[in-house]
Amino acid sequence: MSNPKYAKRLQKELLDLRNSPPTGILIDEAETFDRWVIGIEGMSGTIYQGERFKLQFRFNSSYPLDPPEVIFIGNVPVHPHIYSNGHICLSILYDNWSPALTVSSICLSILSMLSSCTEKTRPADDSFYIARAVGKSPKDTRWMFHDDKV
């Protein structure tokens, strides 16, 4: 984080997350303002119940004017909008980003995306996409958003 004005905002977000974390959301790593790892837990009553996943956040100096880069690392949930390389097809992370969104609200959106899913499948174009996205940020992909309801 090179912009001190916005470092303050991340500091505040971090404090909020530490003090009153939403259910199912836990800070794994937040030593720097460049990269955070946040753990999320599949909610009970959903097909991901009890499963733990890790989200990696990368912030650039324009955050929160620019969205953070958010991907799953390690165990990637099997979901029709999540590619096996961890990239997530979710419009608020790209085109529909708003600076009013926070790390916590992103995590909640992703949890809700997991919760509404009824069948564990990979996106139809998974192998094609991951072959082309090697070494790239999901922010460089021009996403055609799948149905946001699922």
Add this chain to the structure above:
Amino acid sequence: MDDNMLAQLVDLGFDITVAQLALEQTNGKGLDAAIEFIYSFSEPSKLSSQKSNSNVTPTPTPPSSQQEPSGIRRSNSKNKSTSFEPISPQVTHKVLKTSRKSVKESVDSNVSYEDNDTSLEYNDTDEDYDEDYYQDVDDYEFDIPIHDALPKSNTVIQASDIIHTALKEIEKISSITETTPSAATILLQHFQWNGNKLLERFYEDPERVITQAGIKKINEFHTGKNLSDDCMICGDSLDDSNGCYLSCKHYACKECWANYLRIKIQEGESIGICCLGFKCPNVVPDEFINRVIPENYNKFLERLAQTYVEKNPNMRWCPTPNCGNALKAESQAETTAQCSCGFRICFKCNQESHVPADCAQMKTWKKKCEDDSETANWINVNTQDCPKCQSAIEKNGGCNHMTCKKCKHEFCWVCLGNWIGHNKCNTYNREENSNKSDTKKQLERYLFYFHRYNTHEQSKKFETKLRTDAVNSMIDFQNRKDKRWIDVKYIEQSTEVLIQCRRTLKYTYVFGFYLPDGPEKNLFEYLQNDLERTTEKLSGLLEKMNESNSMDVKEITNLASTKLHHLLSGVEEGFLGH
């Protein structure tokens, strides 16, 4: 094949290959049938040679019951034809119409132009050029005027002019209708930027015009208010110097609002920039922008003015980086437009003009190229080994007629065949590849077409540089006294024609890829090969440009124009169109 008939056809002035094809296609039904066949796939005047004073009357294309679907008319021609061009019902895969002048030309490459008055007729729609040419060249009567390869029916408008004009219009409407610049822009868009019509209606019934255009009341806003909440973006506290919000009460500090608005304007937004609240649909009023980022307000107004192009169905921005010109066509029905920077755009899909392939074919083709990009990667475009001495050859020009520096072997860059005796490298040979598996065959067929598509694109890149050099040397020449502008103008024109040919050749490989085998394809490939050979010749000449070959360059340029025209009209009319 009846050699006698063939001889007669050649005597009548037809190209031997055309004659052979015609006889094949008509199964030797007789001379008349063959002639009729030739005329049926091409404009009559194009195939009769100069030397032929024959009494063969061109057979007019018979009227067809089927009419052109979208009512596209050919324009830009003095002998404008208002009748529709017939389309052969069998030809389903393509009929692309482009506006094109009628050409009275010869296919015979040996034709000399000295006493050829038809080549002057060709110029009759090219006002610009005519003027320059005739003003300055009383003593150049022997010279050859260069034709435009493809017509240009659009106007090119400089970026600064557009913004200026549009801004003036916005200001005017804004002050008369007492609306904000955004609202005035919306009103103008509603009336397709016809300010007079807008005002006429506005004077009749102002309320109605405002409501119909969907202009809403200006939202209440504050740009300096002491608030108990903190900035929702950075967390700073908000006081009467920096507390900003709209009626939706999404509080943020002036600096965050400023950063947010600057990004939006940078990204090209102007009308209807929304509040920074998540999914908040509240539109930021112009005056709010003016107060928060006064230093960027003009940029914002410019963005409004840019919609003059973006929302105008007859206009397009030139996609060339840093060009900034806008292209205005006479109507929406136009298929292509040409920029002064050399770029030619497809008006339908906003990509580089891709005649003879159509937009749908391009879409499928590009998808295919993306999918197969790994496989096609092995095609190293700029280095290959000399097929004779194996020394590595780097390509640094557009021409595909290569001469190895080491062993002087002349070969074709595309197929690596010997240049001597090389006359056809555009036809994919099924038989040669028949012992391979289906997938392998399909892949090789695709690679065959892709390789040629790619090579022409590479050549075009080199040749575009040639054109830039030509323009520069023209400026150079103008500053020197020993040359007149007219002496060098032709270099620019020739490189222009060369690029047109190159671009078209590139896309003929897309068109050809999707064209089913058959007599039609044979004719298409004949014309394609013809254009290809002439184009390589022109490219070679232009690379070795010197004062003594100017006549050659001009001749070959016009020949290339003609071949290009033959190919495109062949495609346009359907090769076997009846």
